[in-house]
Amino acid sequence: MEKVVLVKYSEIGLKGKNRREFEDILISNIKRSTGWLVLWRWGRILINVDWENEDISKLSKIFGVQNYSAAYMTRADLSEIEEASLVMSSMEVEKGMKTFKVHAKRAQTDFPYGTYDVNKLIGAEILRSFPTLSVDVHDPDFVLNIEIKENEAYVYSRKIKGPGGLPVGTGGKAILLLSGGIDSPVSGWYAMKRGVSITALSFTSPPYTGKESEDKLIDLMKKLKEYSGGRDLPLYLCPLTPVLEFLKDSAPKKLLLVLQRRSMMRIAEKLAKKVKASAVYTGECVGQVASQTLENISVIESAVSLPVIRPLAGFDKIEIVDKAREIGTYEISIRPQVDVCSLFVPKRPATKANLETVVDVEREFSDKLLKAEEESYAMIKKVVF
Ligand code: ATP
Ligand code: MG
Numbered sequence: 001m002e003k004v005v006l007v008k009y010s011e012i013g014l015k016g017k018n019r020r021e022f023e024d025i026l027i028s029n030i031k032r033s034t035g036w037l038v039l040w041r042w043g044r045i046l047i048n049v050d051w052e053n054e055d056i057s058k059l060s061k062i063f064g065v066q067n068y069s070a071a072y073m074t075r076a077d078l079s080e081i082e083e084a085s086l087v088m089s090s091m092e093v094e095k096g097m098k099t100f101k102v103h104a105k106r107a108q109t110d111f112p113y114g115t116y117d118v119n120k121l122i123g124a125e126i127l128r129s130f131p132t133l134s135v136d137v138h139d140p141d142f143v144l145n146i147e148i149k150e151n152e153a154y155v156y157s158r159k160i161k162g163p164g165g166l167p168v169g170t171g172g173k174a175i176l177l178l179s180g181g182i183d184s185p186v187s188g189w190y191a192m193k194r195g196v197s198i199t200a201l202s203f204t205s206p207p208y209t210g211k212e213s214e215d216k217l218i219d220l221m222k223k224l225k226e227y228s229g230g231r232d233l234p235l236y237l238c239p240l241t242p243v244l245e246f247l248k249d250s251a252p253k254k255l256l257l258v259l260q261r262r263s264m265m266r267i268a269e270k271l272a273k274k275v276k277a278s279a280v281y282t283g284e285c286v287g288q289v290a291s292q293t294l295e296n297i298s299v300i301e302s303a304v305s306l307p308v309i310r311p312l313a314g315f316d317k318i319e320i321v322d323k324a325r326e327i328g329t330y331e332i333s334i335r336p337q338v339d340v341c342s343l344f345v346p347k348r349p350a351t352k353a354n355l356e357t358v359v360d361v362e363r364e365f366s367d368k369l370l371k372a373e374e375e376s377y378a379m380i381k382k383v384v385f
Contacts (some may be wrong), residue, residue, distance in 0.1 A: 001072045001073065001074040001080060001083065001084045001087075002048075002072065002073045002074075003049070003050050003051055003052065003070070003071075003072060003073075004046055004047060004048055004049070004071050004072075004073045004154070005046070005047040005049055005051055005056055005059070005068055005069065005070055005071065006044055006045070006046060006047075006068060006069045006071050006154060006156060007030070007044065007045035007046070007047065007059065007065055007067075007068045007162075008044060008045075008065075008066045008067050008068065008159075009022070009023075009026060009045065009064050009065060009066050009162075010066045010164065021170060022064065022166065022167060022170055023040060023045075025064075025167040025168075025169045025170050025229075026045065026062075026064040026065070026167040026229075027040060027045060028169075029062055029063075029064070029167050029168060029169065029229030029230055029231070030045065030047065030059070030062055030065075030229075031230075032229065032230025032231065033058060033061075033062055033229055033230035034047075034049075034058055034059075034230075036048065036049045036054075037049075042107070042149055046073075051070040056068065056070065056160075057160075059160075059162060060160065060161070060162060060163060061163060061226050061227050062162070062163070062167075062227075062229055063163055063164070063165035063166060063167055063168055063192060063193050063195065063227065063229065064162075064164075064165060064166055064167035064170075064195075064229075065162030065163060065164075066162050066164055067159040067160060067161055067162050068159070068160050068162060069145075069156040069157075069158055069159050069160065070156060070158070071154045071155060071156035072084035072087065072088065072154070072155045072156070073152055073153070073154055074152065074153050074154075074155065075151065075152060075153070076109065076111050076148055076149065076150065076151055076152055076153050077153075078112075078113060078118075078121070080153070081118070081122065081146055081148070081153050081155060082121075082122055082125050084153075084155040085102070085122045085125070085126060085144055085146065085155050086125065086126065086129055088144060088155050088156065088157050089126045089129070089130060089133070089144060089157075090129075090130070091157075092141070092142045092144075092157055093130050093132060093133060097133070097141035097142045098132065098133065098134065098141055099133065099134055099135065099136035099139075099140045099141045099142075100126065100133055100134075100135065100136070100140045100141060100142050100143065100144055101119075101123070101135055101136065101137045101140045101143055101144070102118070102119045102122050102123045102126070102143075102144045102146065103119070103143050103144065103145050103146070104118035104119050104122070104145075104146040104147075104148065105145075105146070105147050105148070106118075106147075106148035106149075107148065107149050107150065109148065109149065109150050111148050118146060118148070122144070122146065123135060126144070142157045142158070143157065144157050145157065163193065163227075164193075165192075165193035165194060165195065166193070166194055166195030167195055167229055168192045168195060168196070168197055168227075168228050168229040168231055169195065169197055169229060169231060170195035171194050171195030171196040171197070172195075172196060172197070172277075172278055172279075173196065173197045173198070173199065173275065173276060173277040173278065174191055174196050174197075174198055174199070174272075174277050174278065174279040174280065174281050174309070175198070175199055175200075175201050175268050175271055175272050175275075175277045175279070175280045175281070176188040176191060176198040176199070176200045176201070176280075176281045176282075177201055177202075177264065177268060177280060177281065177282045177283070178200040178201065178202045178217060178220065178221075178235070179202065179203075179283065179339075179340070179341075180202075180213060180216045180217060180220070180333065180335075180337045181283065181333055181339075182283075182320060182321060182324050182329075182330065182333040182334070183283030183284070183285060183312055183320055184282065184283030185220050185223070185224060185283075185324065185327075185329040185332075185333060186283065186311075186312060186320055186323050186324050186327065186329065187281050187282060187283040187310070187311050187312055188200065188224050188281060189224065189227060189323070189327050189329075190281075190311035190312070191281045191309070191311065192224070192227050192228060192229075193227075196279075196281075197228075197231060198224075198228075198233065198281065199233075199234045199235075199236065199271070199275050199277055200217075200221060200224075200233070200234065200235040200236065201235075201236045201238060201267070201268055201271055202217050202235065202236070202237055202238070203238050203239075203240040203264055203267075203340050203376075204237055204238070204239050204240065204340065205239065205240050205241050205244055205338070205340045205343060206239050206241060207241075208241070208338055208340075208343055209337070209338045209340060210338075212335070212336075212337060213337050213338060214237065216332060216333075216335050216337055217235060217237070218235070218383070218385075219332045220329055220332050220333070221233055221235045221383075221385045222385060223327070223328050223329050223332060224329070224385075225385045226328075227327070232384050232385070233384070233385040234275075234382055234383070234384050234385070235382070235383045235384075235385065236271060236380050236381070236382050237380065237381045237382075237383065238267060238271075238376055238377065238379065238380045238381075239376060239379045240260075240263070240264070240267075240340060240376050241376070242372040242373075242375040242376050243260065243263045243369070243372045243373055243375075243376050244260065244340070244343060244344060245372075246365075246368060246369060246372040247259050247260060247263075247344070247369070247372075248344040250365060250368070251361060251365075252361065253345075253346045253349075254346065254348075254349060254350040255349075255350055255353060255357070255358060255361060256344060256345050256346070256349065257290055257291055257296075257341065257345045257349040257350070258291070258296055258299050258300055258349075258350065258353045258358055259358065259361065259362070259369075260341055260345070261291060261296075261300040261303075261341070262299070262300055262303035262358070262362070263303075263369065263372075263373050263376075265280070265300060265301070265303040265304045265308075266303055266304060266373055267373055267376060267377055268280050268304070268306075269304040269305070269306055270377055271377075271380070272306055277306075278306065278307075279306055279307045279308070279309050280304070280306050280307070280308045280309070281308075281309050281310070281311065282308060282309075282310055283310075283312055284297060284310045284312065284313070285310070285312045285313060285314075285315055285317070285320065286310075286313050286314070290348075290349040290350070290351045291341070291349075293351045293352060295351070295352040295353060295354075296350070296351065296352070296353050297310075298355070299353045299354070299355050299358055302355060
């Protein structure tokens with residue numbers, strides 16, 4: 001018998017070509033993130049890995065994985081299945097388990113025993129070998145699963161929950177507006193959860209922001225990379241100083257924030273064209289922060305024609321913080337930093353900016369604002385993780 005890991009994925013709603021693509025991309029993401037030998041068999045992903053000596057919990061970070069199990073693969077032969085079942089049960093006994101049931105499944109094969117017989121025969125053998133165990137068919141401490149196929153069988157007891165979602169790479173590409181804050185990395189995680197490949201864009205403001213800001217962004221990217229299915233995760237760093245300084249000297253104070261944000265959006269759209277991304281993700285959450293009232297969201301978004309997706313729109317702050325902790329970005333996000341957007345912004349920015357006023361103000365700048373944006377864009381720097 002051989003140690004393998006069985007990976008189950010949810011194929012609900014996936015048909016024909018989509019399903020094939022989902023499987024191919026999931027397999028290549030697992031290969032890339034782990035370096036293991038991954039095969040597709042019986043509508044299931046099978047990994048050749050010694051799960052006793054290797055860390056299979058990596059699979060908990062690969063989107064598309066519904067659950068996975070450390071299993072023994074044997075030939076479709078009752079005595080081999082029995083041997084694997086006893087080894088598996090001994091591991092459960094060592095963990096203190098007291099009750100069990102056997103759950104056999106079989107494909108259409110010429111295997112000489114039905115599932116009822118397999119349950120009974122293997123169950124009896126387990127009881128004989130482990131006097132501390134007893135059968136409980138309703139609420140057992142562990143279920144010994146046996147899956148019998150044409151030529152082989154799988155024996156496993158635990159299903160470890162995966163992250164669900166869709167494999168990164170099945171959902172196209174988007175720009176993630178990544179600040180050093182708590183929210184935007186979580187938004188990026190949700191983008192990837194639905195299969196979207198992200199290209200991050202962060203605005204810095206040298207000399208007001210320094211190396212700590214960049215280091216923080218780099219650490220956030222490294223953390224997000226753990227969930228990218230082994231795919232490249234590019235980060236573009238864009239110094240926004242020319243835009244910020246132009247606006248500081250020329251714009252009405254109350255409107256600074258929305259004007260800065262509109263510039264960010266236009267630069268994001270430019271980058272999206274270059275890297276062929278078709279949406280922008282932000283960490284915005286509908287609420288009372290000045291930049292995040294529905295009025296301001298609408299004024300900011302109307303600067304661009306790309307769809308802006310806000311996975312956190314309906315979250316409470318505490319829910320975002322919990323998620324950030326769970327995915328490991330929180331501790332990085334709370335490191336102190338200079339917030340680019342509040343550098344020159346007054347304490348009370350407009351919370352209900354009016355689109356016509358904002359467009360009029362931008363028109364008065366003629367092409368000076370666009371020039372400043374071009375200057376910022378020209379200094380963009382790419383780092384790949
Ligand atoms: P976060 O915790 O993500 O910083 P926030 O609650 O501080 O969010 P805002 O400061 O209003 O909210 O920012 C809203 C969104 O705008 C951010 O989630 C991010 O997507 C984007 N954003 C803000 N600042 C930057 C920046 N310097 N570079 C790139 N994107 C930014
Ligand atoms: Mg912020």
